[in-house]
Amino acid sequence: MQRGIEREALRIGASGSLATDAHPIALGAALTHSRITTDYSESLLEFITPVFSDVDDLLEDLTYTHAFTVQNLPQQGLWPVSMPCYVPDVNQIPIAKYGSSNSGQMKSLYRKGLTYRYGAQMQIISGVHFNFSVSQSLWDNLYLLSDQLGSKTDFISESYLGLIRNYRRLVWVLPYLFGASPALCSSFIKDQQTDIEFEKIGKGTLYLPYATSLRMSDLGYTNKEQDKLSISYDSLDKFLEGMQNAINMPSSNFEKIGVKVDGEFRQLNANVLQIENEFYSPIRAKRVTLDGEKPSQALARAGVEYIEVRALDVNPYSAIGIEASQVRFLDMFLLYCLLSDSPLSAEDEEAEISANLNRVILEGRKPGLELSNNGHSVLMTDWMKQIFSSLSSIAELLDSDGENHYRQALDTWLAAVKNPDLTLSGRVMSNLQESQSDHGLWVKSLAKQYHKMLSEYELPEQVSSRYRQAALDSLSKQAKMEAESTQSFEAFLEDYFQDETQVKSVPKVAIPS
Template sequence: MNSFNTLIEQLSDSEGRAALQGMQRGIEREALRISDSGQLATDAHPRELGAALTHSRITTDYSESLLEFITPVFSDIDALLEDLTYTHAFTVQNLEQQGLWPVSMPCYVGDVNDIPIAQYGSSNSGQMKRLYRKGLTYRYGAQMQIISGVHFNFSVSQPLWDKLYLLSDQQGSKTDFISESYLGLIRNYRRMVWVLPYLFGASPALCSSFIKDQQTDIEFEKMGKGTLYLPYATSLRMSDLGYTNKEQDRLSISYDSLDKFLEGMQNAINMPSSNFEKIGVKVDGEFRQLNANVLQIENEFYSPIRAKRVALDGEKPSQALARAGVEYIEVRALDVNPYSAIGIEASQVRFLDMFLLYCLLSDSPLSDEDQEAEIASNLNRVILEGRKPGLELSNNGTSVTLTDWMKQMFSSLSSIAELLDSEGENHYRQTLDTWLAAVNDPDLTLSGKVMSHLLQSQIDHGYWVKSLAKQYHKDLSEYQLPDQVVARYRQAALDSLSKQAKMEADSSQSFEAFLEDYFRDEASSKPIPKAAISS
């Protein structure tokens, strides 16, 4: 394979630059609905927002209270963020006095039994989505499931694939080349994923109410009435307090090739769990979970990045990948940015562009058990103490300071920035300057800014977040949405309600038979509505 520097040189003409600049992006942002007092909202998903089962932009994740905003795919960053802003503004303007919690870690949660699991209606697809979430409750508890994040969907242009394929040895088909190249991106991303919580982690502190009776080995420091923190932490959301599944520790999901990944995923969804078996699948005539396997469905597999393809009606995620290969990747290691009303801002998107292109264009060797352990150790160290002066990580068994490693990477990113900036613009170079300053001064990272503010003001984390929520609620409430945009969202809500009603009217199969069909061997299973397999 061509080296990174060679590829950069080969892409430096006008055709190569245009191919690099043709990236496609989408964003999924999760946000808890809260009352005016900052308490978790426990009412039903607002009808004005449509049906969560069938709406393409406004849905729910685990809970009725946990909204998820989904953008279409955009090539233009400003258009992408404008669309996400429209969705936020329309939502807030239809929540009456409720607002959105602007950080990843929840607070002001009373009895966890009051956290409402998302409802999707009486259709079999809707019942399955709810039962999957009910299973998550039994397995991991409701508290962990209402942690919010931002997901970034990313793909490169077809002209770039055409050019990279011509520059390769062209031993396989272009479809296989694209899939294996995305897998190479994923392998490099996993080696370097610690970069994202270092720069963008924004959960170094949390409300003590989140811990409750949860057992943790983390030795927190305390401040104020109820704030727990670690002095150098970056993203407690990604720690063992966040979405983790100890049962998954015994899975062996390989990213060395698409075939190996699909084989590992197939084994995972069929691997029984003695711990989850104790919960029971159907107890006293009532379902508790979809099954007692390590993964109920593929979506339960936790990973900071996923290989994705838009599924056809009836396809499971791995079936879509097996049919036509990897189409895009989903970055899942981003905290909600508390300094943005929409949870992410343009310089983060531009950095992700460069970082992911760096992962794609760099040589990506296969990994062994030692390297997998190194990946996990580096990530955990940065999550818990990433801003610690002189922090050392391990790079292929060699100790290196986080600062030196990041500066080496930024040197490579600068060559990408030069190709991505159009003539007369320097957005990408400005982005690098912004985040390089945070490499040199950890207080300029998002987590550094959060901790500096909390410590200097001596304000509790929850009160600070509540004040942010009120400000963003005011800003979004006053945001002037174009009339045609309001009409579009209202029509989308009505259409989604009608679509769900039709699905419910058309449901004639029993739910148990529906589940049997879903989990039957793929070769003989009937098509399952796509709404059932999205999560």
């Protein structure tokens, strides 16, 4: 298996407040750095690992990036949870800047559009993305065991889409186990309308007794405008067609914002999606893009290469936001989704998938909670135990090298199935209720602990040197892009969007071995 991680984290000042200064130059240029960039805001860092086949190597690399970053932040640290720190004025949240090149301006304008559409507060929620693929040798074996009616490219793409269909049916498992945002600062919802009946701890912490991941709720990273979209995962052609329809679908609500008002751009366009990245989904089909290539064009060119899991909260009990037993559980869970039969989507299935996920998000630790499985009510714990029974066979297979890492990971999270207090959200609520302190104070104490650990982490000199050189190289690359950017920005945007309807079906050719 091949894996990569993308972890988001807000920069904070010594008091625990949002850092609003520019992206530190010691970290390089966010536009062109391969490992350290920004997401929505100058304040929202994103750490990206290369692809690894070894779990320990993956997490060591992510630790290196965290340590180098913290050791190069002037009197600042990282906020170690998904929901944001206290922000007194959302107008102080700085939109990420990427320089004067047309590509850089487009990235900033896209984020400006997100601000007008959804508000800045939602955009500084942090998460962890897990990129996953399996080896070419496994694909060779699975292809030989298939009917081989299509090319291997088609087989791989359709198999990954089968994984996605199964994942969406079972995605509720992840917020149950790994959801870590059952509480939030009341300042986060001060301007929002909500029907959620929160309870209160301390001076300003709102929570739900059995919630797992408020980050994934309607309060969090969602887009109601996208409810009208119909994106099918039944085939790559259908998926590409759905995405093309989505990025060309006008929105009356976003039209009211205006695209260019009084000579100033407010958003890239007034469609439901400005670009494909705006499509909010707990999982994505991906392929590494070529220069100037859009995500759908890459998929159409050569099929699905890997999948990106986007349903993970930041783990507050890890200095790097995720730990090894989670990675190994994800390995098993995603292999299970890949290798299990995956029926095409049924007409009434979307409502069931959505209802199950929302139920677990808001009350996943509630005793006796029932979900719907193919229209039948089942106890969530009974369904989860069935899944874990199947994962046990996969753990045995993966531990055939003599190690017992996968069995240990499975046992760790099976204990959380039997005792909800052992889930990440259960542990968070136990900490808050025992201390009766505000969420922000508890998170600041974690931030201080991790800052000390990462500040004192001894980076090998060759690693430090590599990061310093990467920062310099990224600054040079951005400067070169800016020097070569002679086209007007409006012409650049026109060229970018003119071929949005020209994505073709995936070619019927095999991937060379």
